[in-house]
Amino acid sequence: MTAREYLHQMRTIKYQIKVKKLELRDLREDMETIHSPSYGDRVQGGSRSRFEDQIIKAIRIEEDIGIRTAQKIDRLNDAHRMINSLPDERAAALLTDRYINNRSSDEVAKDINYAAAYVRKLTNDAVEMFIEKFGDDF
Secondary structure, X not given: OOHHHHHHHHHXXXXXXXXXXXXXXXXXXXXXXXXXXXXXXXXXXXXXXXXXXXXHHHHHHHHHHHHHHHHHHHHHHHHHHHHHOOOOHHHHXXXXXXXXXXXXXXXXXXXXXXXXXXXXXXXXXXXXXHHHHHOOOO
16 A cells, blocks of 8 residues: 555544444444343353343444454554654644545645645645655555
């Protein structure tokens, strides 16, 4: 993967994390609505109920979501550290805004009162600076 592809990948990670958090929230809500059937006195050592199987499955899914989200956060933090280590603070700010904060060139341009075309040129220059420092093979 090239450095540009790597940076573009960072743009989607925050969205993926948001989706996983929503999935986790929905899963927790579903778990709260699962009610254990009343079987009266249960014999010790009997097989698990369907209810218990559902809870175990939900817990495993919740753990998987947590692991995957943590991995994405680690990748995002690594990219953020790399970007912030660039010697040009403006380049780092532009890359952070575009690839970490997932903002368009038009949005960035409006904030810093530059033309969008100039922001795209500055961003391309910042990507080249990133490639010079970290290479183009990720």
